[in-house]
Amino acid sequence: MRICDLCGANEAVYTDYTKGISLCADCLMSSVKRRAWKVLEEELIEGDRIVVAHSGGKDSSLALILTKEFSDANPDMNLTITSVTIDEGTFYRKSSIDLAEKLCRELGIKHLTFTMEEIHGLSIGELEDKLPRDSKRSACTYCGVFRRQAINAVAREMGATVVVTGHNLDDIVQTALMNLARGDIKALVKTLRHERRIEDGLVPRVRPLKYVYEKEVAALVAAKRITAHLGKCPLTQGMRIGIRREIDELEDLEAGAKIRALRSFMLISNEIAPDVKLKRCKVCGEPTTSDICKACQFKAELSKVVGRDLLKPLNLDSVREKLIRG
Numbered sequence: 610m611r612i613c614d615l616c617g618a619n620e621a622v623y624t625d626y627t628k629g630i631s632l633c634a635d636c637l638m639s640s641v642k643r644r645a646w647k648v649l650e651e652e653l654i655e656g657d658r659i660v661v662a663h664s665g666g667k668d669s670s671l672a673l674i675l676t677k678e679f680s681d682a683n684p685d686m687n688l689t690i691t692s693v694t695i696d697e698g699t700f701y702r703k704s705s706i707d708l709a710e711k712l713c714r715e716l717g718i719k720h721l722t723f724t725m726e727e728i729h730g731l732s733i734g735e736l737e738d739k740l741p742r743d744s745k746r747s748a749c750t751y752c753g754v755f756r757r758q759a760i761n762a763v764a765r766e767m768g769a770t771v772v773v774t775g776h777n778l779d780d781i782v783q784t785a786l787m788n789l790a791r792g793d794i795k796a797l798v799k800t801l802r803h804e805r806r807i808e809d810g811l812v813p814r815v816r817p818l819k820y821v822y823e824k825e826v827a828a829l830v831a832a833k834r835i836t837a838h839l840g841k842c843p844l845t846q847g848m849r850i851g852i853r854r855e856i857d858e859l860e861d862l863e864a865g866a867k868i869r870a871l872r873s874f875m876l877i878s879n880e881i882a883p884d885v886k887l888k889r890c891k892v893c894g895e896p897t898t899s900d901i902c903k904a905c906q907f908k909a910e911l912s913k914v915v916g917r918d919l920l921k922p923l924n925l926d927s928v929r930e931k932l933i934r935g
């Protein structure tokens with residue numbers, strides 16, 4: 610049995626190759642919490658009404674727990690927290706929604722679920738069934754764009770001042786590299802620029818796990834038996850898989866490469882790249898950097914696939930109803 614290098618008492622559950630030390634679950638939790646709380650201290654403001662985008666997976670569940678603990682430890686900040694799950698309508702999601710509900714009961718946090726079907730008029734389950742085999746995009750690509758837009762619209766409708774997401778260091782570096790590889794500097798800047806400016810229709814995002822490795826989250830959630838789904842979405846496809854493999858190899862060769870890559874991307878986004886102005890989509894009215902938002906560009910393609918017109922504003926009636934009913 611390997612003993613924790615920090616406390617010298619408990620069994621180690623994780624090796625930090627950037628520092629060359631092994632940590633027990635308690636010491637790993639302290640380390641992760643310190644990094645997460647630093648982000649929350651810097652980016653949350655008094656009276657924030659927080660929506661946590663909570664899939665029930667390991668990352669968003671840990672982000673919710675750490676945000677709740679931060680809120681409890683800082684009562685004078687008067688933070689409120691609601692957990693929101695977007696149900697994409699895939700088989701995979703069912704078990705993680707049950708776990709999201711369970712965790713919220715454990716923490717005493719209000720939990721709301723909205724389906725992609727009710728908001729966007731189609732589910733990823735339907736797409737999986739109907740997408741032709743030679744489709745140039747995977748269900749995963751559509752899912753990410755529709756989910757992000759849905760959570761923003763729901764949070765805005767709820768009067769939230771900030772959306773907390775579970776994105777970890779690995780997720781953010783992968784996304785930044787994908788944006789670079791696609792030549793999409795606007796998306797890169799939008800992902801990484803740190804700002805609390807309220808832009809038209811866009812609720813600012815806070816990512817407490819942005820300096821936390823995915824394997825730290827996985828080790829912590831397993832060792833602490835946190836109520837969360839541990840699997841990876843089986844639909845993940847495309848460029849992300851290749852980029853993940855490459856950056857993981859780079860990290861194995863050069864411990865700390867992911868952190869350094871994130872800091873470089875943040876520097877580029879905050880100090881070098883030009884400001885990105887948001888507009889409203891001409892079709893749905895949601896915030897976007899182009900005339901027609903990505904979701905509507907996708908819906909134009911998918912209307913043919915599903916055999917009905919998907920190009921319309923998001924349906925937020927059910928959100929309003931659930932809010933009135935409390």
Ligand SMILES: [Zn+2]
Nearest residue numbers: 613616633636
């Ligand atoms: Zn320890």
Ligand SMILES: [Zn+2]
Nearest residue numbers: 890893902905
């Ligand atoms: Zn649109």
